[in-house]
Amino acid sequence: MLPSLAPLLHEWLPRQRWFAGKGRPVTGFSLVAATEILPLDPAVAGPGLLHLLVRAHQPSRPATSHGDCYQLLLGVRSSLPPPLAAARIGQVADGPLAGLTLYEGLHDPRVAGLLLERFRNPGSLGPLRFERAAPIEAGLAPRVLDTEQSNSSLVYGDAYILKIFRRVFPGTNPDLELPLALGREGCGRVPSPVAWFEAATTPEPLTLGVLQPFLRGARDGWQLALAALDAGGDFVPEARALGRATAEVHTALAVALPTPALLRSQTRDLVTAMVGRLEAAAQAVPALVPYVPGLRAAFDAVTALGHEGRGWAAQRVHGDLHLGQTLRGEDGFWSLIDFEGEPSKPLPERRGPQPPVRDVAGMLRSFDYAARTHRPWSPEWAARCRTAYCEGYAAASGTDPRGEPELLRAHETDKAVYEVLYEARHRPDWLPVPMAAIHRLATATA
Ligand SMILES: Nc1ncnc2c1ncn2[C@@H]1O[C@H](COP(=O)(O)OP(=O)(O)O)[C@@H](O)[C@H]1O
Numbered sequence: 001m002l003p004s005l006a007p008l009l010h011e012w013l014p015r016q017r018w019f020a021g022k023g024r025p026v027t028g029f030s031l032v033a034a035t036e037i038l039p040l041d042p043a044v045a046g047p048g049l050l051h052l053l054v055r056a057h058q059p060s061r062p063a064t065s066h067g068d069c070y071q072l073l074l075g076v077r078s079s080l081p082p083p084l085a086a087a088r089i090g091q092v093a094d095g096p097l098a099g100l101t102l103y104e105g106l107h108d109p110r111v112a113g114l115l116l117e118r119f120r121n122p123g124s125l126g127p128l129r130f131e132r133a134a135p136i137e138a139g140l141a142p143r144v145l146d147t148e149q150s151n152s153s154l155v156y157g158d159a160y161i162l163k164i165f166r167r168v169f170p171g172t173n174p175d176l177e178l179p180l181a182l183g184r185e186g187c188g189r190v191p192s193p194v195a196w197f198e199a200a201t202t203p204e205p206l207t208l209g210v211l212q213p214f215l216r217g218a219r220d221g222w223q224l225a226l227a228a229l230d231a232g233g234d235f236v237p238e239a240r241a242l243g244r245a246t247a248e249v250h251t252a253l254a255v256a257l258p259t260p261a262l263l264r265s266q267t268r269d270l271v272t273a274m275v276g277r278l279e280a281a282a283q284a285v286p287a288l289v290p291y292v293p294g295l296r297a298a299f300d301a302v303t304a305l306g307h308e309g310r311g312w313a314a315q316r317v318h319g320d321l322h323l324g325q326t327l328r329g330e331d332g333f334w335s336l337i338d339f340e341g342e343p344s345k346p347l348p349e350r351r352g353p354q355p356p357v358r359d360v361a362g363m364l365r366s367f368d369y370a371a372r373t374h375r376p377w378s379p380e381w382a383a384r385c386r387t388a389y390c391e392g393y394a395a396a397s398g399t400d401p402r403g404e405p406e407l408l409r410a411h412e413t414d415k416a417v418y419e420v421l422y423e424a425r426h427r428p429d430w431l432p433v434p435m436a437a438i439h440r441l442a443t444a445t446a
């Protein structure tokens with residue numbers, strides 16, 4: 001069946017927000033798995049639903065010789081009703097679906113409703129395995145979340161949110177693994193998965209989607225920080241509360257999952273990886289080149305300490321924490337979401353234990369981002385938030401992240417380097433934001 005769909009996918013897939021291989025040609029597709037979740041019955045006017053895992057071949061991509069694997073939920077109908085016109089992918093020219101219209105299934109309420117029913121009645125369907133941790137309400141109206149995101153999400157009646165992972169990897173996705181572990185630990189800072197589904201591929205299953213409680217009326221920390229800046233208002237109490245929330249999540253993760261101290265050789269590996277990322281980023285973004293020696297000094301400072309025999313505490317962390325990954329409920333309670341880690345890193349790396357200061361560094365960068373994107377620029381606003389966040393973290397965990405300044409600076413530097421690459425690839429207009437931090441970090445003394 002795939003050959004007959006390939007011409008349509010060639011056109012459609014690279015244009016999707018979640019397609020990770022932008023800018024490099026797709027030379028072909030191979031099928032990883034295909035499941036008819038809902039067989040098309042021409043006698044009934046309703047849709048068919050085809051679940052596909054396809055590998056997109058992009059030979060110019062050196063890191064992934066086999067190409068990235070994407071999850072597609074394709075609706076099939078003989079004709080599309082007007083509300084689904086925007087979801088149209090195209091008409092199939094040949095093969096078993098010849099003449100039928102292919103469309104993005106998640107936009108079809110009947111398809112979305114069917115998925116919820118699958119979660120309500122878990123079990124296997126071909127290679128797909130649906131699991132449920134709690135009872136689920138029936139008949140909730142679905143809507144596609146209308147936001148910039150790396151995956152696709154559906155909200156059901158403001159009760160649940162279903163995240164469909166788009167680029168999928170062998171192994172349990174940390175966005176399922178960590179919220180489940182935190183739920184078991186009784187940590188209320190992270191919405192606990194209600195249901196999920198995976199593909200039973202070998203040697204490891206692929207996590208495909210997670211259903212969680214929807215935090216109705218919640219606003220994310222990025223919007224709130226910008227609103228505070230617009231109003232000339234303070235964000236210090238919120239930053240302190242965010243520090244507390246992060247510390248509580250770290251404490252629970254440290255109880256739930258292993259906490260190996262990094263050996264000296266592992267500290268060296270960690271620093272070597274940071275240096276490698278810096279060099280790769282400088283090749284891709286020439287504006288970084290003059291700063292490389294100054295930035296390297298931040299990494300070398302950690303290696304020097306390692307040689308004196310200090311081993312760093314490590315544990316599972318969020319991995320890509322920033323203001324946009326925090327939600328404040330109507331009652332003022334902060335939650336953390338999206339534990340996938342940095343999407344560009346290989347899954348085994350994202351699932352490895354890391355110093356918790358990695359997340360702290362991410363949030364410190366985020367206060368800087370908010371202050372920098374706002375006019376007039378307010379460095380004092382960011383500095384106050386950064387201090388309050390560390391104070392909140394220290395009060396809740398007993399460990400002040402500023403107590404190991406070399407490690408904090410190295411992680412902040414690593415994050416700023418990541419951001420330079422991220423912005424160069426995705427939002428070139430934003431590049432000056434991390435570049436300003438690069439300038440500061442390269443010229444600061446530890
Ligand atoms: N449990 C939740 N309750 C309310 N809104 C949520 C919840 N989880 C995610 N969201 C919203 O969905 C958006 C996308 O979720 P996220 O997990 O960050 O997806 P992605 O990994 O695709 O970027 C978030 O920015 C947030 O606004």
Ligand SMILES: O=P(O)(O)O[C@H]1O[C@H](CO)[C@@H](O[C@H]2O[C@H](CO)[C@@H](O)[C@H](O)[C@H]2O)[C@H](O)[C@H]1O
Pocket residue numbers: 149150222320322323324338342343362365366367369370419422
């Ligand atoms: O939320 P994602 O997992 O998709 O994270 C990626 O995109 C983020 C931007 O949406 C990016 O975050 C950077 O910009 C934010 C403001 O938009 C800022 O708050 C963050 O501090 C900054 O890193 C993130 O790095 C990237 O992985």
